[in-house]
Amino acid sequence: MSRVKDVNKRAVIVQSCKGLFARNGFVATSVSDIVRETGLSVGTIYTYFKCKEDIVRAITDEGWAELEERLSALLGSGGTDTEKLEILLHGFLPELLQDLELIQILLGEAARYTRLGEKLDRLTEIIAGLIQSPERRPEALQNLPTNTLKAGLVVYFLGILSAVRICRSATLGVGEGDVMDFVTRTIEQSLEIRLRKT
Amino acid sequence: MSRVKDVNKRAVIVQSCKGLFARNGFVATSVSDIVRETGLSVGTIYTYFKCKEDIVRAITDEGWAELEERLSALLGSGGTDTEKLEILLHGFLPELLQDLELIQILLGEAARYTRLGEKLDRLTEIIAGLIQSPERRPEALQNLPTNTLKAGLVVYFLGILSAVRICRSATLGVGEGDVMDFVTRTIEQSLEIRLRKT
Amino acid sequence: MSRVKDVNKRAVIVQSCKGLFARNGFVATSVSDIVRETGLSVGTIYTYFKCKEDIVRAITDEGWAELEERLSALLGSGGTDTEKLEILLHGFLPELLQDLELIQILLGEAARYTRLGEKLDRLTEIIAGLIQSPERRPEALQNLPTNTLKAGLVVYFLGILSAVRICRSATLGVGEGDVMDFVTRTIEQSLEIRLRKT
Amino acid sequence: MSRVKDVNKRAVIVQSCKGLFARNGFVATSVSDIVRETGLSVGTIYTYFKCKEDIVRAITDEGWAELEERLSALLGSGGTDTEKLEILLHGFLPELLQDLELIQILLGEAARYTRLGEKLDRLTEIIAGLIQSPERRPEALQNLPTNTLKAGLVVYFLGILSAVRICRSATLGVGEGDVMDFVTRTIEQSLEIRLRKT
């Protein structure tokens, strides 16, 4: 038997590329950058991925899948909708923001290679279901056409991610904390609930 | 006696590159793409810009300056704050969304070459001033720490732009109209005003 | 106790490569093409042959040896020279043309790796001996310097093979049947014999 | 104005590649071989040809066109058919054999990129017309079906070229002179004419 395909090496590639792509962009990252960063040989990169594009796809698909898993784990654990929203805000969102590299890639040029539309669709579906559940009272939300609600979720979601992304990379007079602060207030107000502080 | 640099040609380059960069990304656009699109020669491109980066910078700096000008023109014309907000929503925002190419570039990889942070700072400054003016009643807004408000504006601003951008490029179950619908409702509700329909 | 090198596997490699080399050329055929075609592993290929060149050499050497064997078998069976010529034309030549892959390789780039000269020498020797035998009458042939005769045989031989090769790969207004027709007529006429039809 | 596309450089490339392709084959010749041989830079190669294949095509198409021109020039000058055949044998054929590199390429792998079929068709058309003209007496030829005649011409043509090609590259007990000797005799005999010696 030959040496066996090493899960570690694949992971090293994915991990290095995540940083590289997030920092420099997908197109601007060369295979030799990847070679330098991973310490592997060119040939080895190509035994694990058949082309550069496949690496971004792996990063975003796997990253997103992990995210969705974590989300359903969090939401599947039962509890009232309010509790779930709390979990969403204080459990999921920070975790998501942790993985800014993934976001950077997802929202960057890689959008060309990733089915970002589908991914967002699935996510808004889940959250819209949660928010519009009969348990939730605010009339405003109940009467909102589903598509408008979804659009809102997308605006919020992308807005938060973009804002945090910009906060970190550009010199902006506003920080990540401010963004979270704003988000918390908005949710509390629009859903007429009170969430505990972080 | 030398001919004078031709403003037209510069404009052709800027205009063509705007489309090119928005569509294909900055790095992925080659100078020969630019040559093809403009119908000019390589040499001519380099007569007007000393390198590719300078073209993006011109696009975003000039584009943004124009945006800001338009904004102050709109807001400087007097009127109550509510009227100004209406103008913001129905005059400025659609105009901005018109120039999706600029947005695409601004939020894309070019962020590296553009001082996006500064630009956002200036914009939020203007709008925050408007919203927090004594004339506006909602306590919620009045009591909001300025930084939180600014963060909110950034979230909204980037969220709207990103959402519209994604709507157009990806297949998302939600359209541009839904986004605008959501935005209008949100402003009305949070500012406790009623805006006329588009 | 080690397993013995498997004659079958070697044959599979030779056979697959024959097709591959004939179809795509030697240089243009990659080892991974061979792996795909044979269903064997790279390592196994290298167990049976120490390099790619050795495979062409095996194909052409063994192929040619087989050809020569068949030829001497046909000619050794006795009979008049005219009968032998008939056998040559109707027995050997079609059989040879059957193996167009071998020809393709022999006349193609692989000529670099194969001692084609020697092989031709041996073949023309045999046929020249046959044609110039005292039993053959045509003065023209009898008086022909041996080298001229041999040159003629080479011209015919290569001409026929090349013509058939081209007929099959290019769109030529002339077919394999026409070539055979021509050859038969020529032999009949120059040797003043009458050969039965195919 | 910029430096003007240099016909010389194009010619240098074509000439160098002709040698390279003939000697080493098309696939086996790398662009860096071409760079080394021509003394030009990679980039320059690509300003004159958009890919490697285009170089072979240029070589074979232009080479063949030149050949055809020369042929019609020779044949168009009037004279009896016998004189024309003499010209063909002593004027055209040696000239053709001079350009062995072209032949090498034409008959080699490049056949894949070159419309060799068409080229042969045109050539045999011309010669067949010449041979079958009413002026020519030998019944044998007059009664020959045109396709058989053409096949014969192809066999002879390819046979001669291949034979000479092999003579020069391989160690064969037979030389180019023998080939020419054979060809002369064959033509004299089959056309019942007497050609002057070289």
Next chain:
DNA sequence: AATGAATGAGTCTTCATTCAT
């Protein structure tokens, strides 16, 4: 000012071959 040929470092990818298992 305008042109576009020239450049060679750099692009992604494939190659034949080796060798640990």
Next chain:
DNA sequence: TATGAATGAAGACTCATTCAT
């Protein structure tokens, strides 16, 4: 013996930029 992961040189081709004209 059989395997196929590992390797890095080499493959064809493109790039942004320069500069002679």
